[in-house]
Amino acid sequence: MKKKLATMAVAAVMAAGPVMADLVFPSLSYRTGPYAAGGIPFADGYADYFTLLNERDGGIGGVMTKVPECETGYNTEKGVECYEATKGEGALVYQPLSTGITYQLIPKVTADNIPLHTMGYGRTSAANGKVFSHIFNYPANYWNGASVAINHLLDTNGGDINGKKVALVYHNSAYGKEPIRTLEELAKKHGYELSLLPVDHPGQEQKSQWLQIRRDRPDYVIMYGWGVMNQVAIQEAANIRFPMENFIGIWWSGAEHDVTPAGDAANGYKSVTFHNVGSDFPIFDDIQKHVVDKGLAAGAGDQIGTVLYNRGMYAAMLAAEAAKTAQEIHGTADITPAMMRDGMEALEITEAKMTALGMPNFGPSFKVSCENHGGPGLGGITQWNAADKKWSLISDFGPSDMDVILPLITADSESFAAENNIEQRCN
Amino acid sequence: MSDNLIFGAEVFLNGLMAGVLYALVALGFVLIYKASGIFNYAQGVMALFAAATLVGIMKGQVPFSHLINAIFGTEVHYFGWHLPAILGILFTAAVMVALAWLVQKFVFRHLVGQEPIILFMATIGLAYFLEGVSDLMWGSEIKKLDVGLPQGASFWLEENTQWMGFGNENFYGFFIDKLDMFATVIAAILVLSLVIFSQYSKQGRAMRAVADDHQAALSVGINLNFIWVMVWSLAGFVALVAGIMWGTKSGVQFSLSLIALKALPVLMLGGFTSIPGAIVGGLIIGVGEKLFEFAIGPMVGGATENWFAYVLALIFLVFRPQGLFGEKIIERV
Numbered sequence: 153m154k155k156k157l158a159t160m161a162v163a164a165v166m167a168a169g170p171v172m173a174d175l176v177f178p179s180l181s182y183r184t185g186p187y188a189a190g191g192i193p194f195a196d197g198y199a200d201y202f203t204l205l206n207e208r209d210g211g212i213g214g215v216m217t218k219v220p221e222c223e224t225g226y227n228t229e230k231g232v233e234c235y236e237a238t239k240g241e242g243a244l245v246y247q248p249l250s251t252g253i254t255y256q257l258i259p260k261v262t263a264d265n266i267p268l269h270t271m272g273y274g275r276t277s278a279a280n281g282k283v284f285s286h287i288f289n290y291p292a293n294y295w296n297g298a299s300v301a302i303n304h305l306l307d308t309n310g311g312d313i314n315g316k317k318v319a320l321v322y323h324n325s326a327y328g329k330e331p332i333r334t335l336e337e338l339a340k341k342h343g344y345e346l347s348l349l350p351v352d353h354p355g356q357e358q359k360s361q362w363l364q365i366r367r368d369r370p371d372y373v374i375m376y377g378w379g380v381m382n383q384v385a386i387q388e389a390a391n392i393r394f395p396m397e398n399f400i401g402i403w404w405s406g407a408e409h410d411v412t413p414a415g416d417a418a419n420g421y422k423s424v425t426f427h428n429v430g431s432d433f434p435i436f437d438d439i440q441k442h443v444v445d446k447g448l449a450a451g452a453g454d455q456i457g458t459v460l461y462n463r464g465m466y467a468a469m470l471a472a473e474a475a476k477t478a479q480e481i482h483g484t485a486d487i488t489p490a491m492m493r494d495g496m497e498a499l500e501i502t503e504a505k506m507t508a509l510g511m512p513n514f515g516p517s518f519k520v521s522c523e524n525h526g527g528p529g530l531g532g533i534t535q536w537n538a539a540d541k542k543w544s545l546i547s548d549f550g551p552s553d554m555d556v557i558l559p560l561i562t563a564d565s566e567s568f569a570a571e572n573n574i575e576q577r578c579n
Numbered sequence: 580m581s582d583n584l585i586f587g588a589e590v591f592l593n594g595l596m597a598g599v600l601y602a603l604v605a606l607g608f609v610l611i612y613k614a615s616g617i618f619n620y621a622q623g624v625m626a627l628f629a630a631a632t633l634v635g636i637m638k639g640q641v642p643f644s645h646l647i648n649a650i651f652g653t654e655v656h657y658f659g660w661h662l663p664a665i666l667g668i669l670f671t672a673a674v675m676v677a678l679a680w681l682v683q684k685f686v687f688r689h690l691v692g693q694e695p696i697i698l699f700m701a702t703i704g705l706a707y708f709l710e711g712v713s714d715l716m717w718g719s720e721i722k723k724l725d726v727g728l729p730q731g732a733s734f735w736l737e738e739n740t741q742w743m744g745f746g747n748e749n750f751y752g753f754f755i756d757k758l759d760m761f762a763t764v765i766a767a768i769l770v771l772s773l774v775i776f777s778q779y780s781k782q783g784r785a786m787r788a789v790a791d792d793h794q795a796a797l798s799v800g801i802n803l804n805f806i807w808v809m810v811w812s813l814a815g816f817v818a819l820v821a822g823i824m825w826g827t828k829s830g831v832q833f834s835l836s837l838i839a840l841k842a843l844p845v846l847m848l849g850g851f852t853s854i855p856g857a858i859v860g861g862l863i864i865g866v867g868e869k870l871f872e873f874a875i876g877p878m879v880g881g882a883t884e885n886w887f888a889y890v891l892a893l894i895f896l897v898f899r900p901q902g903l904f905g906e907k908i909i910e911r912v
Contacts, residue, residue, distance in 0.1 A: 184710075186834045188719045324882040350882035354834045356825065357841065359593050359756075360872040360884060366754055367586055380834035383721065387828060391731045391756055409721040413830030417731070447652075452645050452718070 174218035197464025199450035213485035277564035279526025290527030298331035299552035300531030314343035324350035355381025382410035390417030419538035431457025435510030522578035596759035598865020621706035623839025630822030637667035664726035675815030729757035844892035850905025
């Protein structure tokens, strides 16, 4: 009888105690459609990191995490539907991996008080936290990427690219057009000649653009591509014997599947990045032990250590660290989306923290603030080795030209604030 | 020689080559439309499916391996062989024949006599079904396709055409991709074979009879089912050829299914029922869009090719609604 009473008492206490809901990190993924080859590894990396936290650490701050996936097919309408379908589950942060979806979600998340993290994509001027209270794009954005590419050209030319010809081959969409203004401003500053070559979706046929490059003979080509556009561009560059070491893609044009169809001809192709590449980091041992060996790997489990898997994992790590920061700020493990936003705004990533997480030198150190939601804009350069079938980081994470970029961010975001009657914050 | 003239000639040549690749896709549409009156929305996806199957067979990949492994907890991925391209192509052609038989048996046999819009809707369903099956069978990653086709600039052509610049320092020989030249030869052989087949073989004549009036054809003892399976098989083979050419350029991936978008203006221009029309339409679209991009593109910000192809086709439609080689529609009141 005593035992029965004791059991009932424990049950009553447990029932009366606070119920810890899962920390929900929705994944608006695309595993189908023309951009699936990029969407799958990112989604796998994002999911595997949270599985690792659950299996190894028992979640974040003792609360388990949950990553509900919703297939967007990289389609803006479907992305918005996914947002509406999952926000009621207590979603802490959204990462849609699409600039088109991002633009649609900006007003929605702001109204719903849910933060949006668009790492390396989305609306660049969202880096201005005074205007965009719920949008974050740390650690780097498109304009930083363009500047890092130009800085690399400066480095390889002894600091002088005056008179050089630079061609921008870009996806003819909101995403692809993002760097134009920055590259034009940088052209004024450094004296290079910029030519623009748009490629329509999906980019399967680019003969005209590459014949023009063959005629104009630019010294360098910068590419802002995605999906099949990348593979075709690299193949066409090889066809006209454009020197691969002078061909630099943004981070969305620098994954394994972008270069492998061209085979050996892609050797030497470069890409801008804001995180490290490869699987030579202690965290991958933990993923193997706690995720893969237990049969819990997302997808087919065959993407681990690829460029976009690493990016998804890095995005998840930043979200998890922001959640930890939010838990510390608010003194509760069971955080809300509003608390998560506070955590993201107070996020500080240091080398010591990344080393402790098993990710030494995986990305730049940075601190987010109320004013600066974009981080420091550091970036590095990776290069493809076709023989080893590997990307290597060939530079440190260096600064971008914030003297040029900051005024552009301020102008664009203030114009957005004026159009939408947004009162600036952080005063 | 002036830059514009010499580079215009180069663009013209490359436009012809691009047009041949568009025509390869359009041919598949024409074959099925001609024989059964069905506008096959799934033709682009058939090219993707055929190319993915070819890569899978050549690499010895176990079909549906991800699904099998997920259900049974196994770790099977490859059979352990690597087939030469020619065998891979033969096996893939056999798969496309099997697909044609399945499509006929389970879809279109039950829709005989239905309105064209119903048949069109069925092909939309087929396209989505095939997309999913292709991903499940072979995975959705980008696959490198290497059947030994030459690729890249022809150095011989570049070196031996430099004199055509007549001292123009900016011109260093014509650029033509070897793959495009190869595709032109293949397309010429394919079209010739199809024309000979449809004009001079018993099955070809039966196919034309079915196209003219399938009930009359049935009354003279033509096996409709066989003819439709044969036509879908031919379209499957054309899709395989198109998939090889486009897949060699960009890797085999989902976007291959979107090449159908390039075939539509070709069909509008050449006519939906003419095999030579597909070729001529392809060449006109290829040359037209490339020359427009070269001459006008820079003035309007570029990226004109996609929409200009449709504008060009629409202009032709104003004067010949049935397309250049399409059958004239005569309706007596």
